[in-house]
Amino acid sequence: MMYERKNRDPLQYYRILEVVGVGSMGSVSRVQKRPSAIGGSARLENSLRGRKQLQEWKEYQQRQCLQQQAWWQKPLPTLFSSCCDDTSSSDWKNHKWLSFFRRTDITTPPTSSDMHNLLSLPTLEDGPITNFPSHFNLNASQHSILNDTFHSTTNLNASFHSTSSAIQNIEYALKSIHIQRLSKKAAITELQNEIEILKTLDHAHIVKPIETFEHHQQIFLVMEMCRGGDLYSRDPYTEEESARIVNSVLSAISYMHKRGVVHRDLKFENIMFVSDHPQSEVKLIDFGLSAKYGPEDPVMSDGVGTIYTMAPEVLKGKYTSQADIWSIGVLAYMLLSSQVPFFGTKRREIAAKIRKCKYDFKGKRWANISAQAKNFVSELLQLNPDQRPTASEASKSSWLNRRCNVSVRFPDDDQLDNIQTSLQNFAAYSKLKKLALMVIAHKSTSEEIGFLRKAFEQYDEDHDGFIELNDFRDALQSYGYCEEDIMDMFHGADIDSTGSIKYTEFLAATIEAHGAINEERLAEAFDRLDTDDSGFITAENLRELLGDDLPLTEIQSIITECGLTNDQQISYEEFLGLFDQYQEDQREEALQQIKHQRSMLDGSSHSIICNLDLDSIDSEN
CATH class of the missing domain: 1.10.238.10 (EF-hand)
Structure with missing residues (x-):
């Protein structure tokens, strides 16, 4: 369902509300769709057919105007003449798009620039366009869409019915990469990889791509906006909240693994709350380091990821999708205790502890954490990846089922x-x-x-x-x-x-x-x-x-x-x-x-x- 637009400027469709982050190679912005872009080609002026009709209408107005006398040599009508002279009320004198006339020297014929302004197409800001010639046969829907109003053909009493302002108020994330600024192809490859991966994924806990643009040596990716912050933003968590989040992540990873996709960079920063609501759901983001694999070649060797959630086999340069399970074990540990299992002040120190699988449950908060939760973490943080459960097996954990059922409310x-x-x-x-x-x-x-x-x-x-x-x-x-x-x-x-x-x-x-x-x-x-x-x-x-x-x-x-x-x-x-x-x-x-x-x-x-x-x-x- 993702829309790919070539040679189109995304700023014709979206307006920037806030630039969230800027780097040497691109930026991330919070955007909304422009009102004039909502409906796209269903709006008469946005379709090729509509633009043709509007051009014909423009030419019709030009012919009508040129058939008048040398109107620029006439004095402006006085109040008296406006009341008594029928010609002073002609449509051509009352058009909003002729308002420039009152700012022009009436003794001088209009310049080519004046004529361009005079005969230019009226904008929607000038109000509804109602004077289309009858031979254009515009129906009610075309008139309403052209003038930025939509009439419903269905019963609108339901709560799902949204007004124009509702769609206009939807926020999206716009990620961009400036190709010309890249000295290496790594960043552009990463964004292209993210786009290709996201196109194949369809899950409740994975961020949705909306559309992409390629314009003036830039690539843009429009995604749904997760405005509730990352996992760090709401720390600390209760055991029930931790179980709910872990369960959601496992569901997404199980889905990805069954489709032959491994994330490879699961961490607190890449799991976002959808909204500010206390019970907001979470979604996985940032698939730039993700990779596809097949049953005939499941082993990977790229040393990618973030050190504090990196599996020991990734450090060795030979790993499978089970590396994601280790990362989820680290996430579960952090959610339950607000601390990392493999702490160190230097990367080398952290890597040494990871290789030895050296961690414990001695922090302050572990005293109040259930034995089932600790067992769950231990099952995922196995040094041997073959001894870890798959994502599907882990999601059936008794700890997750017991804790999640407490907080989950299914439809009535x-x-x-x-x-x-x-x-x-x-x-x-x-x-x-x-x-x-x-x-x-x-x-x-x-x-x-x-x-x-x-x-x-x-x-x-x-x-x-x-x-x-x-x-x-x-x-x-x-x-x-x-x-x-x-x-x-x-x-x-x-x-x-x-x-x-x-x-x-x-x-x-x-x-x-x-x-x-x-x-x-x-x-x-x-x-x-x-x-x-x-x-x-x-x-x-x-x-x-x-x-x-x-x-x-x-x-x-x-x-x-x-x-x-x-x-x-x-x-x-x-x-x-x-x-x-x-x-x-x-x-x-x-x-x-x-x-x-x-x-x-x-x-x-x-x-x-x-x-x-x-x-x-x-x-x-």
């Missing part, structure tokens, strides 16, 4: 009913609508996702970042679905047909549990799918998004499935038609059916829902 029955209704409806949606919801889910903040993340973790029994079919089946037991309908819903949510449901796929399938989605978010989704800013979604756009492996006939069928015409392209109006106003009534009806069925099944396992006509839930989509 009403929330689960809404989630189930969304999953049921999603199975019948068109492929293009599913892709649109994927984009919306990818761009949603952690606060907007809310209880859906907890629901994903409840479905994901193995805590590895995937929902397998057995996980899905177990989660739906309380609703009594038959196997056929479970399979339909599972494959409906498995958008890329990999045999498991990824995090963003689950969010896309359930995000309507928060309520209807407003048009501004739909416009953002349309802009992402319209990769060439043509004002239409075409098969070529979808090929760029989905990759060359998908047959062209299947990509074309996605367009044909939704298009109201036979032109093999989807306009913005057709795209909005996928989210019609009648869905909320259908959704409410399905929700009541699900609530009734669950209440009937409470205490009984004999009734089942079967042979649901999922296609009838959303026959239009």
